[in-house]
Amino acid sequence: MKLPISWINEFVKFPKNTKTEIIVENLVSLGYEVESVEIFGDVQGPVVVGKVEKIEILSEFKKPIRYCQVKVGNKTNGIICGASNFNEGDLVVVALPGAVLPGDFKISQRETYGKISQGMICSAKELGFSDNHEGIMVLKSDIKVGADAKEILGLGEIVLDIAVLPDRGYAMSIRGIGRELALAMNVKYIDPISQKVPKVKKSSKLKANIKTTKASKLALVSLTDYDTKSETPLFMQRRLAQAGFRSISLPVDVTNYLMLEIGQPLHAFDADKVNGSVVVRNAKNGESLETLDHVKRKLVENDLVIADSKKVLSVAGVMGGLESEISEKSKNLIIESAVFDKGSISKTSRNLKLPSEASKRFERGTDPSINEYAAILAAHYLAKYGKAKINGISSAKKSIKNHSVIFSPQEVNRLIGVGIENLIMLKILKSLDMKVSKIGKNWKITPPAWRHDINLAADLVEEIIRIWGYHQIPSQLPKTNIGTGLSSSQKVKRSLSVKMASMGLNEVLNYPFISLEKINNLGIKPNDERQNLVRLANPLSEDLPYLRSTLLPGLFDAVIRNISRGNYNLALFEQGSVYLKPKKKQSKIKPQLLKRPSSKEIQLLDDLIPDQPKMISAILTGEKYNSGWWPNSQKYNWHDPIEMVTRLCEECGIKVSVENANNAPFHPGRCAEISIGEKILGYAGEFNPSVLEKIGINGKVYGFEIVSDLIVELAQVIKAPVFSSMPVVKEDLAFVVAKSVTAIEVIETIKNSSGDLLESVRLFDVYEGSNVGEDKKSLAFSLRFRAIDRTLNSEEISTLRGQIIETVQQRHRGSLRA
Incomplete structure (x- = not known):
């Protein structure tokens, strides 16, 4: 709300030569934010009222130009002007040579169109008076020619842009702000509605x-x-x-x-x-x-x-x-x-x-x-x-009842921690036009009709402290206990983000707001819990009125934004909450404000709160390693997100199982369901091309979405490995298995059949083709064996190798590839 100080000063009698800074300081002390202090029409130099005495039309140019003889006091100046909305005898605003208009536009005498122009006839926009640039500003005829136009138009006056809080509607006027300033500065205040107006008779026709x-x-x-x-x-x-x-x-x-x-x-x-x-x-x-x-x-x-x-x-x-x-x-x-x-x-x-x-x-x-x-x-x-x-x-x-508030003077000390004398509080309340009557040890306060914000005793405490002065409240640090650091769950959540970053992903933070269209674009079925969206009562935007039930829409938006700016190789992840509508039947409840809700009311309120599981989602697209003259450039594939989830869990001491699945928005044939025991952790794989087409992404995109709360719940403390100085023995084994068998299943089998001598196992090749048969694939693994206390001999390695081959054959019907 913009208000000129000169208008406020008409009703608030500021001391002579009061600086703007003092007025701003008092407004801030009252709880108002002064967003800016502006100069209205920042014009410098001679700007006067002129009278157009004669107009000569210069018609030899592309457009008609007027050469005007303008009286600007005791002399007459010749001025070139292109506007045509004024006539001889009109009063106009003239910027004389030496004047500087807003935008540092300097006015000087110059020759133009074959004439000497001694100034400029101004429009309202050129003066900074308004945005009207349709023509010259024409004034009424009762103004003295040669008078200072800056004073007449209020140019150069100070304007305050004041932010008024939603509960202080009474202050959204000269009357309201003036009343507040007069009280804070202890100066005379004239209520604008004190001016008398003649009575008006009752209308006989209008009802x-x-x-x-x-x-x-x-x-x-x-x-x-x-x-x-x-x-x-x-x-x-x-x-x-x-x-x-x-x-x-x-x-x-x-x-x-x-x-x-x-x-x-x-x-x-x-x-x-x-x-x-x-x-x-x-x-x-x-x-x-x-x-x-x-x-x-x-x-x-x-x-x-x-x-x-x-x-x-x-x-x-x-x-x-x-x-x-x-x-x-x-x-x-x-x-x-x-x-x-x-x-x-x-x-x-x-x-x-x-x-x-x-x-x-x-x-x-x-x-x-x-x-x-x-x-x-x-x-x-x-x-x-x-x-x-x-x-x-x-x-x-209709009759409007005045409401009152029962107030104990001790509330100020209880809520603020500062004791203020009763006489001072009474004086403050009465200065705010509040009626005060005593009822025993308490006071009955009746606020004026315009104070819609006074409903509780706490509101009165706020008013007393506001006028008494926030600056008088002593600064005192609260007593706090020494912190105990991060909790175990916080440590795990933070470590998950660190682990994702160590795998080459960049963390993003998206707004939690989505639309129903974004969910439907993912191909999520109506019976999916992700369709149970929580709608905000007061959304920031009606285009995004719901809380997200999945992190993927925000990540897809980030991918689209990056691709539009030429960044095609992306590895992004986000860790955050999703919001699912409670499954329990919700009951309407409106607890009272002035007393603690009952246990039943608290339970009903808790039932209204959406389920808010923490998730981690990632999206991968483009090249995993940038291509160039160097070898080994590689693009992301649908195995990468599965491997990332597996690594995350392994580094938290959690074993996972992987099975083929069909879950939107993933590709039906390239989607893995990742579980911990009987609990589903999430899904990973390649996103469905039809989904990508709907949201406007070309090319292949991979990713995962898992429940990080489950990882936090089951995470184990990982002990540092014991390093051995004994030599390592390397073995490469390739198995031909059915396409439905996952590499993780085979890796788990190799680990279980090798005992403590297996140091590591890594998948290094996947082959599908006529050489291995239809509906078959070859999985090649690199194995490292090492004992802590001795060098392994060939017989031990041969025995381990046989155990692995036999177990893979039994569990997965796999055969050793020649």
């Missing part, structure tokens, strides 16, 4: 009505004979521009101006387009409205609307409708001012994806006591500057 529980007040002021040629006064244009608002028309500018000054959003309707009475009600299913942004929006029953007897006029508290919009021909107007339910406006704004300046204020809460005052004040502005006639006011209202 206001409320037919919903989501609104409590509605005020309508009708006006006739509005002068359609009326212009917004310059002071109002200036302040709107400084606040970042575009000047549109007098009625619209008046409503925006008062929203910024006193915090009450207003809306103006063309009265000739309104039929019968005006009512606040819930929308009916099937109703629609084309809003001012030219978008036709479908409404639902929860949406709050302003309507007449025939149609919807606007989305209440959010945006007006195009059909009832004020146009250049509108002479009869209706000013609408209302008080709506905060939650209802927030839901409607989000459902329609239609945030607005009005909805930002309504969903935070407005002052319910000023809605009529704001409508009447707007009407008087239109009468004063637009020559409109005020016909009358029609109001509808």
Whole structure:
């Protein structure tokens, strides 16, 4: 929210020569973030009001050029200008030689188009006044020629961009921020609503009505004979521009101006387009409205609307409708001012994806006591500057109960750890316009109507400390116990990432949000638990409204992003949580805020929490070793992810079994199910080409997804191996087995039949072809034997070799390849 200090200063009497830094410091001490301090229209040097006395058209050029004689005080300057939206006698803004406009644009006297140009006639955009660059800025005729245009337009004034927290809607105006600053700086404050306005008689024709529980007040002021040629006064244009608002028309500018000054959003309707009475009600299913942004929006029953007897006029508290919009021909107007339910406006704004300046204020809460005052004040502005006639006011209202909070003065010390005298706390609370009455040792606090954020004793503690000063709370480090380091499970999780990195993979961290489309693109069946997605109540983006049930979509997105940037050789992994909808039937529960929930309530709340297993997933594509003039370049294949999972488990002291499987999104014929005992650890292999085609990836991609929680649960402490100085004996054996037999199964058989003398076994070749027979393959292994205390002899090696060959033949019907 942008507010100029000069506007605030009109109601907050800052000491003379108060520096901007002091104002910013006080705002920050009150809990507001000042995002930036800006100079509005950073113009330097002579910029004055000039009067166009004569215009000479230079027609010998490609486009008509005007050479203007402009009076700029006691002299007349000749100035070249290409714009044509002004005439002789108009007042314009002139930057004289020596002036510097925003963007370090220096103005000097120069010869152009055969004439001497002594300055520049400026547009609003060139001055930094607004984004309007349609033509020259023409001023009203009641301004003195030669006057300083910077002062008239507010150029060079300081504007504060203030971030207001969602619970402090009362501060989203000059009135609110001014009240806060005056309190913090202990200076005089003039409430903007203290200016008196004449009473308006009750309208005999216009009727206001409320037919919903989501609104409590509605005020309508009708006006006739509005002068359609009326212009917004310059002071109002200036302040709107400084606040970042575009000047549109007098009625619209008046409503925006008062929203910024006193915090009450207003809306103006063309009265000739309104039929019968005006009512606040819930929308009916099937109703629609084309809003001012030219978008036709479908409404639902929860949406709050302003309507007449025939149609919807606007989305209440959010945006007006195009059909009832004020146009250049509108002479009869209706000013609408209302008080709506905060939650209802927030839901409607989000459902329609239609945030607005009005909805930002309504969903935070407005002052319910000023809605009529704001409508009447707007009407008087239109009468004063637009020559409109005020016909009358029609109001509808429901009683609004003031709420109170029982407060113990001891709460401050209990929650903050600082003791503040009762008299000081009383003074602070009363300065915040809160009514205080004593009930025994406690106080009954009634906050003002605009303080929607005061509901608990803790809220009052926050207000007291905020005004008393956070800086007065002594800085004291909390007492903590000496840390015990990482837990065993944390050590295992960290070691898994280190092991993956040691295998040449890069770790990525993706957002946990996905769409249903991403899950369906993986070919996951409807009965798969990964289809039980958890939907967020308030997603960051409606395009990604679910929590992920698998890590693979994020990794695929990372692959697509890298490939689009020319990186084709990828080895990526991620370790993180996935979220699965609880299998238990969920019960609706809303525990009370001011007391501890019961054991049953806690259990019901726990049942609502999704299952969140930790997973590790990896994706491999392209070359495993970069190709070049050197030998042994190699591409990834579907055995690599299986080997990676096996190594991860082996290094954690876990034995795994591998079987052929069919699990999306993997290739049906190149997918391995990896298990630890009877528990499925996960799946690895090549991804289905049809899946890759859907998500936009060409070429072969491999990977795995396993449950890291299972590894953490079963991980063993690995003892360092005993090294032997005895010589090693190497043996190579190649077995012909059925294609369905996996290398891991054969390796496990070799290990079990070799005893402690087998130091290592490694698969170094896989062959399929006519030489080994149909549905057969050859697996070649390199074996290393070594004893700790002696040199192995040929008889021992021969015996071991025979045991291995016999066992492989028995278990896998494998034969030794010649």
